[in-house]
Amino acid sequence: MQIARHYGWILVGLLAACSKSDSDDDETGNWVEVQEMSAKPRSEAVSFVIGDTAYIGTGYDGEKYLRDFWKYTPARGWTQITDLPPAAPVRSSATAFVINGIGYVGTGYDNRDRLNDFWAYHPATGAWKPIKPLTHPNPAISLARRDAVSFTLNGKGYVTTGTDGSALKDTWEYDPVKDEWNEKQSFGGSKRHEAVAFVIGGKAYVVTGTNNNELKNDFYSFDGENWEKLKNISNTSDLDYDNDYDIVRTNAVAFVMNNKGYVATGSKSGLSTHCWEYDPVADQWTQRRDFEGTARTGAVAFTFANKGYVLAGRTSSMPLDDMFRFEPDQEYDEND
Template identity: 60%
Template structure:
C-alpha cells in the first residue's frame, strides 16, 4: 500500500471526516511517519509482535474470518519472510500477548474463536522451534486465569502479564520466572480493572495506561516498580486537573499500541470516540504528554507495535471491518515528508 491510498470511497469518507487535520496542526506537530514494505502475511488485527536481535516478528491475529497461528519476520536488510508457525498443538488465536527474555519470545493467552486461553509458548530463533511452557495458572489451578487482551512486559529477566478480559475486566498481575518455568502472583494493578490497555517500559519501570472497563474508557495511568512490587499513580491522561498542562489532553482510548524509544514512550492509534490516528509522546521524567505527528496510515485499532533499529513501528490492525497489512516507522525528530 502507498501512503494515502484509499480503501474505497466509503472508507475514505469515514476516515477523512473522523480524523482530518488542518494545516496549522500539521505544522505544529513534530516527527514523520515513513511507510515500509507491507507484510508478506495476510492482513490481520489483534496479532502479537516482538523483536529479537535485529529481527521483528508478527504473528497470530484475526483476518476477519478466522484466528491465525502463522508468524512472519522482518529485517530491514532482507525484508519479510515466513517464520515458524505456532505448532499444531497450540490453538490459532487472536488477542494474545508476548514478551521477550534472553533472546527468546514467550507468546500466550488470547482467544481461539470460542474460548479464552492460558497456554504459553516459547520461541527460540537459534533453533527455529516453539516449546510449550507452563500455562498461566495460580496457586489454585482450578481457578482459570485464561484471558484475552492482556498487556505484558519484561523487566530484569522476568516476564509479566497484567489486566485483560477473563469474562470481564481484570487487574491481577502475574510474573513469569523462565528458570523455574513458573508463574507467581504480584501486586495487583493499582488502577481499576481493565482490558485493551497498553504497556511500555522506560528504564526499569513499566507503565500501564488507556483501556476500557464496562465500556468506560479509563483515564488513569500507573507505573510499576518491579523491585519493590508496587504501583504508583501518575498524572491522568485527560483534562481533569486545575493545572494547564493537560488542557489539550485527549489520550483516552482502547485497542491502541505503544512503544518506547530514546527514553520516550508513544501511544498511537486506537478507538474510543472514533478510530484514531493520534500519536502521543510521553516523558517519564516530567510525567507529561505531547501530541506529535499523527500516524500517517489509515486510522486503525488493534494494530501491533515494536521497536527495531532505534525506531518505533506500527503495523497491521483494523479500520472498520477491514484488516490491514501495512507497516510504518516513526522518526520523532524528523521533518514531515508527505511523499514517503
C-alpha cells in the first residue's frame, strides 16, 4: 500500500546503473512488463486493492496535481472510475489503506498545503465519501502531512511517519465503526518520511525512508499496540548475513507475496533498481532480480493474485506509466 509521494523529494540527476552481486540469489526472479496504465503518466500516486481489483489514483504528472482514479484487473485491463470529489483537493504524496472492502485515501500535498483530509471509496456504489480528517484531540495541533505510510491491522487503519515540514514518527489508528482517530505508540525508530510499509501475518513492517538528508537503516514491526525493533538493513553486525545489504533508500515501493516482503526501486545516491526480499521468520533480507524497467522513484506497488506489481513513478524528471509484474520463482527471461 504506500505508497505514495511528492515531486521534490529525492530528485536525482542520473539513472542508477543496474548492478549485480556475485551471489546466485539476486538472479532469482523475473520481471514481466504488462499492460501500461490508461491514465496519464504520474509519480507520487496511491494504490490499494479490494477483492479482485487494484486501484490507483492522484499523483503528479509533471505539470498538474491529480484527483483521478483508475481500476485494474489482468482480465479487464484499465477502467477509469469516479474521481475524488471536487471537495477533495488534488494531491500527490498521499497514503491509502483498505478496511472491510472500502478504500481510504488521505493526507498528501496539493501544491500549496499539506493535507489531513480522508476519503472512503465504496466499490459497490462507486462513490467517495468523506470521513473524519486525521485530527489531534487538541485542535491547535495539526496532523496534516505528506509522505506518510499506512496499513491495516485487525480491522483498523494506521497512519505513521511522514513530514509536516519536519519528519514525524507519531502513529494514528482509524476506527471505521466510530469514525475516529486515536493516537497509538509512536513509531519505534527514527523520525522519517518517504518510507514504505507492508503487512505479513498480522504485523506491519515499516522500513527505509529519510530524515535530515540521511537514509535510515533501522527496521521495525508493529502489532497494533507495540513496535518491535528488527535487524538493521545495512551492515551493522559482526555476522556475515548483512555484509552485502544494499537496502537503504527512500521513495521506494513495497509489496508482499507468499508471506515475504519485497522492497524495490527508489533512490539513494542515484535511482535504484535493486529488489530485496524479506523473510520475517529469519528476520533477514535476500537480494532478488533487479527491477527490469527504467530506474525510478515515486512509483506505486500492489499485490494482486499473489503477484507483485510495480508501476508509474518518474525518472529524475519524466513521469512514467508502464507496469511490471514480479515472478519471484521464475528464471530470468530477457525477452519478456
